[in-house]
Amino acid sequence: MVEAKRTRRDPQVGQQQAKLYADCLEQQFGQRPIIFYTNGYQHWLWNDASYPPRLMQGFFKKPELDLMIQRCTTRRSLLTTDINDTIVERYYQTRAVRRISEEFERHNERKALLVMAIGAGKTRTVIALCDLLMRCNWVKRVLFLADRVALVNQAANVFKKQLPASSPVNLVTEKNTEGRVYVSTYPTMMGLINEVGNGQRKFGVGHFDLIVIDEAHRSVYQKYRAIFEYFDSLLVGLTATPKDEIDRNTYSLFNLEAGVPTDLYELEDAINDGFLVRPKSVSVPLKFQREGIKYNRTLA
CATH class of the missing domain: 3.40.50.300 (P-loop containing nucleotide triphosphate hydrolases)
Known part of the structure; x- marks a missing residue:
């Protein structure tokens, strides 16, 4: 759902209006829409089921938007799912x-x-x-x-x-x-x-x-x-x-x-x-420290 304002207006003034439209669409179709509000220059995305509004650089492609909506119902808990111990074991x-x-x-x-x-x-x-x-x-x-x-x-x-x-x-x-x-x-x-x-x-x-x-x-x-x-x-x-x-x-x-x-x-x-060993420092004197730098050699 996109709420568009004139270019001279701050798009955030349309946030509450966009929410009201989203409420109506959800009530009518049984699906909460992803909310965008924009003035043509600034674009805000608001997936209010999960996150606060955030500034965007453009609009999603249709498959990307479909996937975001799908995740609202198919996303599973990270905290109750096992971590693959064949990848990490420590x-x-x-x-x-x-x-x-x-x-x-x-x-x-x-x-x-x-x-x-x-x-x-x-x-x-x-x-x-x-x-x-x-x-x-x-x-x-x-x-x-x-x-x-x-x-x-x-x-x-x-x-x-x-x-x-x-x-x-x-x-x-x-x-x-x-x-x-x-x-x-x-x-x-x-x-x-x-x-x-x-x-x-x-x-x-x-x-x-x-x-x-x-x-x-x-x-x-x-x-x-x-x-x-x-x-x-x-x-x-x-x-x-x-x-x-x-x-x-x-x-x-x-x-x-x-x-x-x-x-x-x-x-x-x-x-x-015991997973790593303590590094050892080795002093390695450099040639210019031992012999200095001679001006004529820097021009060679």
Whole structure:
């Protein structure tokens, strides 16, 4: 249901009127509609059965809208569904999936930040989360973003091994392939957002239901924020940066209190549990420190 106002008016003035129309339509047809209100420049979506209103970059395609309406009745509880222990078997991985699930289901949050030490299994943890969300009909398509091609290739291989039914697609090399999990670098996705075919964008605003950001921090958001603002999706950030070293603004991006991520498993925890060993520092003197820098050599 769309409530349209003149371009010079704030579209939010139509919110209550749109709700009244939705009430009437639900009473007449037995189905609560998804509410949009707009002035032609700003578009607001309000699925008032689940979430407060949120600003959109456009309207959903019909299949995306059909899927959103369908989920109102077919979505199952994340908290009572078993986590696939063939994907994750360590207690902290299961705990992380549960805590993110609680934020999504109990608190109606749409963002989460997972802090986990390098080597502790962030990718497998998020794959278990994707599996749970797919089985419970919360998400259909997932976008996994990383800042280097090597990390994209690595993530694609892990998805193919741990969740082959998701038909993972590496967008760096397979731009025209269909699947349920898409893995990409940020620049590749920036280019694909603007790609148009048959008068429509390749990816609509509702194409992805979950976006995962590998090594989430403020600089990534500032540089590629168009991606996160364009897609209407759940958002999960992953980082190995210790919680006290994460920029305060990074927490605010995920609507979190500074220093309090959705779940935390740091290096010291992994060492104490016996999953990782303490790193050893090795002093390696560099040549310029031993011999200095000579001006004539810098010009050679």
